[in-house]
Each structure stands twice: as C-alpha cells, then as structure tokens.
Amino acid sequence: MTALLEAGLAVSLGGPLLLVLVTRRFALNQLSLASRMLLWLLAAAAFVLAARSGEAWPLRIGMTTFGWLDLLSTVVAIIAMLAGAIAWPQLMTKLGVKGSMGSDLQKKIYSLSAPYRLFLVTTAAVTEEMLYRGYAIGIGQEVWGSLTVAFVVSLLVFVGAHVTHGAKALVTVFWISLLMSLLFAMTNSLWACIVAHFAVDAFGILLVPWLMARQRAHGARRSPGEAGARPDLAINAPTSVPPSGSPPAPH
Template sequence: MPSTTGDTRAESHRGLSAVVVIGLSVSLFGAPLLGRLDVPRWVDASVTRSFLANSLASWLLVAVLLVIVVYWEQRRLTSIGLRVPSRREAAVGIGAGLGGVVLGLIAIGVAVATLQLEQPETLSAINRLSLPVQITIVATAVITEEILWRGYPIERLTELTGNIWIGATVSGVVFLAVHYPAWGLVGAIPQAVFTLVIVGVYVWSRNVVACMCTHGVINTLTILVLPALL
C-alpha cells in the first residue's frame, strides 16, 4: 500500500464529537435531504436547470464540508484524503476505472438478459441534455461525490471505529441507497460494481483524487461515450 502523509495515516484514535456528527451528516445525508426539498419543482425549472441545480447543491455541500474540516475541526484537507496522487496511484485509479466499466457492463448485460430490465430514465434524461451540461454534471459528480461519500466519511469513521472496512462499508451502502431512487435496479447493479471498485481504490490509496480518476473514467465512458456510440 502506498505511503501517505502523516495527517491521513497517523491521526490518533478520536472519539465521537459534535463536529464529526455534523460532518458525517453533511457528507452522507446532505444530498438526499436537499433532494427532498425539490427546489427545482417549486420554481417549475426545466430538466436542464433541475440537473444544474442538483450539481450546484453538491458543490455547496462540499464547500460546507471543507469549511467544517478546515475551520471547525482545524485539520488539513489531507485528513480526508485530498492530496496530489503519485503516478502509481493515478495509474491504478485510471486502470481500476477501465476495469470497473468492463465488470459493470458484464453485470448489467447479465441482469438485462435475465430480468428484462430497461435503461433507467435518469440516464435517458441525461443523454437528452446538451454536451456542455452533460460534462458539467459528470465533472460535478466525479469531484463532489468522492469528497462527500469517500474521503470524509471513510476517514472519520475509520478514526471512530479503528477499522477502515467499517467506514468503507458504511459509505458504500449509503452511497448506493442514496442513488437507488433515481437509478432503480438496472442502475443499482452496475453502480454496486463501480462503488466496490472506487471504495477499493480508496482503501488502497487513501487518496480522494485517485478515486476521482477512477470515477472520472467510469462516468465518462458510461454516461458520455458509450450512449453516444449505441
């Protein structure tokens, strides 16, 4: 396993505190809570504006979380895995993304053939958007989701429990549960594969940017490239 900065590895075991509870709430449950407000529907926004509003909400959650880390916890961003990856970490992240896409396509192919599933409406809606909007949505997900559902919760839950697999499992399960309503079973199957791959990259590297590389490859191929070729 590659070496990381001391801020990521050498933190002493910390107890549960109000700031950690709030940080975990923002990272794990902030997006679904904001989603329940359904602000775009209140203002009768178009599909494009609805997707962009959701992207903006994700960036706001990340901003709040980073403020919590830096100004309330008074810790470095490396404490949530935010650091420049080594070449090896970046290469593994990209390779894992390619492998994840292959495994995900196999899984969804088997599921569609056996369960007669149809493409999720969310993916169809994204495919109807303009390319700049699609790129914005994909880039937002790649960056914000790794900070919200990987870096912060895995590191803080690891500190609380002393076991990184507990943090990895909790973050992965919550991530899939949050995305299930929008993607359904046909989306949940490949997403479960993708999540296992991304979480695996984080457990190995403890580097959010390496996970962004993995996530970026997966989202670019499955959302932007493959639908355009089919």
C-alpha cells in the same frame, strides 16, 4: 472537535440522501442546475468542516500527492469499473432478472447539451468523491474508529442515493462504488477517486452519446438504394435509448 466531525458526516452522508428524497417526493428535476449546485454546497460544507478538524485534515480526506502508483491503481480501477458496467447488466439479463435500468434518466441526460453533460460529470466526480470517499471514509474511520464501518456505511449510502436509477442498475452502482471505495482505502487519494469517477461517467455520458450521434449521422448519409443493394453493410442508426452496458448516470 468530535461533534464537528460528526456534523460533517451528517452533511456528507445525509445531505445527498435528503436531496434525492426531496426531488422524488416533489417530482423535481434532479438534473437541474439548482440541484447540482446544492451538491457543490454540501461538498463545500464538508470541506470546511474537515479543514476545522486540525492541521492534518488534507491527509484525512485524501488530498495527498498523486503518485505513479496512484495513477496505476486508478487506471486498473477504471478498467474494472467499465468492465463491470458492461458485464453486470448483460449477466442479469441472461439470468432473467427484470427491472428498470434507469433508461429514462439516461435519455434525459443524453438530450442535454454536451457542455451541460460535462458539468454533470464534473459535479458528480468532485462532489460525490469528496462526500462519500474523502469525508465519509477518510473522516468516518476516525470518528467511528473503524475503516470497515466507514467503508460499509459509505458504500450503502452511495447506493441508496442512486436508487432513482432503478433496481437493476443498482448492481452496477454497487460495483462501481465498491471499487471506488477500495481505491480510496488502498491509495488514500481523493484525486484518484475523482479521476476514476470522472472517467467512468465521461464514458457513459459524453463518449457513448457522441459515438451514437456519429453512427446516426453515418447512417443518415447512406442512400436507401445503397443500403438495399448491400444489406450486409446497412447500418441501423441507434435510437436514443442508451445501451444496456452504459455506466449509470449521476443521480
């Protein structure tokens, strides 16, 4: 049984990392349907291996009842994640830290259709939480005999799997992963982590582009004469470059 659980850990932790390495090595499209379906396959494999670990497997991976305290913890975690996603990049800029914020990747995501972006958000929320929190922490603490070890390993591997976002963005990724792992450790709820992950990614990948599109449309409707007459009211339409405070895109 232990060998089976260890195999699941190899899938949940090594699978996404291998996928990132392969896509980078061969310059593949990491946002393609094929790569996203591979994440679903990895999550399904981890799910099956967890189900074969015994009768208590739903509790091990956090598939428990989602109560009011879990909901409250989830809301607090979402607020903290979004606050950090906005504050950390600004702080690093003020400190003079240089590095990519993964804007190229985010611009590619922003150019995709809204339904496909919704698919990306859903995929990241469900598969990554199943792999990194549900299995890596839930099952990992049983295999390694330590919640702390499982927590740290999951955190570091999650950050490593998002290395394509750029060095500067990894601080935000670390912050979000830390809070997500704490949320799982405190609630033992996979559902809480999925909801929180979906909300944070939806903010940066669905809501922000929608608001930018509305602002561009509003700016386009204004006549040059009107904008010139009232420069204080003129609105500069944003470019396709994502705001620095947007949460990092899914890898």
